[in-house]
Amino acid sequence: MINTAMINTAPDILRCGYVELVVSDLAAAREFYVDLLGLVITKETPDTLYLRTLEEFIHHNLVLRAGPVPAAAAIAFRVRTPEDVDLAEAHYRDLGCPTRRAAGGFVDGVGDAVRVVDPLGFPYEFFHQVEHVERLTWRYDLHRTGSLARLDHVNQVTPDLPAGIAYLEGIGFRVTEDIRDSDGVTYAAWLRRKPTVHDVALTGGDGPRLHHVAFAAHESHQILAVCDRLGALRRSDCIERGPGRHGVSNAFYLYLRDPDGHRVELYTQDYYTGDPDNPVVTWDVHDNQRRDWWGNPVVPSWYAEASAVLDLDGNPVPNRPRADPAEAAVTIGADGFSYTRAEGEERGFKLGDQV
Numbered sequence: 447m448i449n450t451a452m453i454n455t456a457p458d459i460l461r462c463g464y465v466e467l468v469v470s471d472l473a474a475a476r477e478f479y480v481d482l483l484g485l486v487i488t489k490e491t492p493d494t495l496y497l498r499t500l501e502e503f504i505h506h507n508l509v510l511r512a513g514p515v516p517a518a519a520a521i522a523f524r525v526r527t528p529e530d531v532d533l534a535e536a537h538y539r540d541l542g543c544p545t546r547r548a549a550g551g552f553v554d555g556v557g558d559a560v561r562v563v564d565p566l567g568f569p570y571e572f573f574h575q576v577e578h579v580e581r582l583t584w585r586y587d588l589h590r591t592g593s594l595a596r597l598d599h600v601n602q603v604t605p606d607l608p609a610g611i612a613y614l615e616g617i618g619f620r621v622t623e624d625i626r627d628s629d630g631v632t633y634a635a636w637l638r639r640k641p642t643v644h645d646v647a648l649t650g651g652d653g654p655r656l657h658h659v660a661f662a663a664h665e666s667h668q669i670l671a672v673c674d675r676l677g678a679l680r681r682s683d684c685i686e687r688g689p690g691r692h693g694v695s696n697a698f699y700l701y702l703r704d705p706d707g708h709r710v711e712l713y714t715q716d717y718y719t720g721d722p723d724n725p726v727v728t729w730d731v732h733d734n735q736r737r738d739w740w741g742n743p744v745v746p747s748w749y750a751e752a753s754a755v756l757d758l759d760g761n762p763v764p765n766r767p768r769a770d771p772a773e774a775a776v777t778i779g780a781d782g783f784s785y786t787r788a789e790g791e792e793r794g795f796k797l798g799d800q801v
């Protein structure tokens with residue numbers, strides 16, 4: 447149940463504004479995110495890159511900071527007013543979480559902000575004041591392969607889904623879709639603030655870890671163009687999963703891994719969820735089309751690997767193990783290679799038996 451008392455002090459979150467990633471080789475990361483994916487450089491210093499998508503008007507959607515340990519340093523949400531930063535600071539103090547305020551911002555282009563280590567162990571930031579930059583929507587002369595339009599969501603690995611969902615509902619998020627089994631175990635959930643399928647997804651597993659950050663294109667052919675470009679450049683090795691169409695969200699997708707292994711999703715064409723009675727879509731964990739609508743396999747690394755997250759002092763936050771069953775175990779390894787049916791309904795491998 448949602449604890450409405452908590453919502454009263456929660457900030458009014460608009461959307462996920464940016465993610466700060468630590469990368470071990472800034473030049474290699476620049477080549478991946480700028481040359482390959484076409485993100486736009488708003489600002490560049492010797493140790494930091496500020497990048498944005500084509501439709502963005504705030505200073506950046508991605509901060510790449512050179513550092514020894516690849517990890518996620520911040521998941522930053524824009525809030526509606528400057529006063530919401532105060533509310534965020536008070537809310538997380540009420541929750542007993544570490545907080546740190548920076549009146550001049552933690553990164554360039556962003557003003558007064560508060561960073562917290564939230565109850566799940568994730569480094570969240572809440573900001574309102576931000577430097578406006580040129581929105582490049584109509585600058586087709588600058589659009590590159592993929593034409594990534596905006597930052598869409600983050601996916602976070604956490605062990606206890608019910609607790610994670612309750613916490614996020616307490617700061618105003620709403621579930622739009624989830625994956626469960628007949629015993630009531632929840633394996634994954636998608637939660638929103640903006641009127642699409644999600645701003646934050648929770649994936650059941652040892653955490654806190656950042657599973658991926660997703661950028662949205664307008665059309666699936668733009669994602670396919672990235673695949674073709676990667677093939678032409680003989681960089682197909684950075685394609686981890688897809689292209690394909692998700693069951694959950696109905697979005698067309700592609701997952702890439704950057705030079706440090708940070709996972710990036712290219713994503714397009716999910717659906718509107720803005721009405722207060724938006725119906726939640728629940729998928730059975732044995733539904734072989736839940737994660738890929740065409741039944742294509744989910745490679746094991748997609749379930750197993752994710753990025754560490756840092757606390758407010760820059761130290762990796764230790765993982766807590768998931769107590770509930772792991773989806774990859776319940777679905778007989780990389781599902782899509784076999785029918786993931788409940789006990790007694792096994793039908794062996796799909797066509798083209800895999801070894």
Ligand SMILES: O=S(=O)(O)c1ccc(O)c(O)c1
Pocket residue numbers: 599601647660692693694695697711713736737738
């Ligand atoms: O693989 S899923 O269909 O569950 C899925 C749906 C939406 C996403 O953004 C995602 O990363 C994964």
Ligand SMILES: [Fe+2]
Pocket residue numbers: 599601647658660711713
């Ligand atoms: Fe995603």
